[in-house]
Amino acid sequence: MIKFKNVVKRYGKKVALDGVSFEILQGELFTLLGPNGAGKTTTMKLMAGLLKPDGGEIIVDGLKNFEDPEAVKSRIGYIPDEPFIYPELSGREFVYFVGGLFGLDRKTLQHRFEELRERFEIGDWVDTPASGYSHGMRQRILFVQALIHDPEILIIDEPMVGLDPKAARIVKQVLREKVERGNTVVMSTHTLSLAEEISDRICLINRGKIAGVVEIERISEKGFSDVEELYFSFTEG
Numbered sequence: 001m002i003k004f005k006n007v008v009k010r011y012g013k014k015v016a017l018d019g020v021s022f023e024i025l026q027g028e029l030f031t032l033l034g035p036n037g038a039g040k041t042t043t044m045k046l047m048a049g050l051l052k053p054d055g056g057e058i059i060v061d062g063l064k065n066f067e068d069p070e071a072v073k074s075r076i077g078y079i080p081d082e083p084f085i086y087p088e089l090s091g092r093e094f095v096y097f098v099g100g101l102f103g104l105d106r107k108t109l110q111h112r113f114e115e116l117r118e119r120f121e122i123g124d125w126v127d128t129p130a131s132g133y134s135h136g137m138r139q140r141i142l143f144v145q146a147l148i149h150d151p152e153i154l155i156i157d158e159p160m161v162g163l164d165p166k167a168a169r170i171v172k173q174v175l176r177e178k179v180e181r182g183n184t185v186v187m188s189t190h191t192l193s194l195a196e197e198i199s200d201r202i203c204l205i206n207r208g209k210i211a212g213v214v215e216i217e218r219i220s221e222k223g224f225s226d227v228e229e230l231y232f233s234f235t236e237g
Helices: 040-047 069-073 091-101 106-119 135-147 165-180 192-198 227-235
Strands: 002-011 014-024 029-033 055-060 076-079 153-157 184-188 201-206 209-215
Touching: 002 040, 014 040, 014 055, 014 209, 029 040, 029 165, 029 192, 040 055, 040 153, 040 184, 076 135, 091 106, 091 135, 106 135, 135 153, 135 165, 153 165, 165 184, 165 192, 192 227, 201 227, 209 227
Parallel strands: 029 184, 029 201, 076 153, 153 184
Antiparallel strands: 002 014, 002 055, 201 209
16 A cells, blocks of 8 residues: 655655645556646656655555655565666566665576566567667667566556557556456556556546546446546636
């Protein structure tokens, strides 16, 4: 479970998050929706332990504000909005490097890598330098590195950027499979149709504040026809 309690984050004088509170349950796909500059990426980085809050509490599996950062980070797989891989490394080398950071032994790492390579349909290019990869190729490698240690929590900032339709379909299947196994997936996206298709709940964020949290199955009960109508009702104006 992940809980934000009155979280504040500032960049200098700019307030990026202003008293943000929400709770993410174990075994759900929770999606952050909001316009550019709303605070989505800041929220994701705080959740992943890459930033520290200036106020409030972040609780991950009972641990407050990453009081045991190694224990928390071992539970998390993170995919940023910009897919960076060390250009001189191959995709395989990069994933093995990340797996080593999580303490995976060589045999486990090799087995897990081959499973994920097959799942994401990654070809022989995985053994060539990442400097020659397309955006979509880098994104697939980042999914593999985030999943290599089989994390309980997967945090993804804009998962579909650069992916072709086939790769996007694989990603959607993988995310739902994680949730069905009782893991938690948190993603941010600008793609409203994606949020509606695979999310359990959506969290609308605008100007650093939470505008609402809604179960997908109950959108019509709130008087909205779909996620698009809900989104614009909360974020415009």
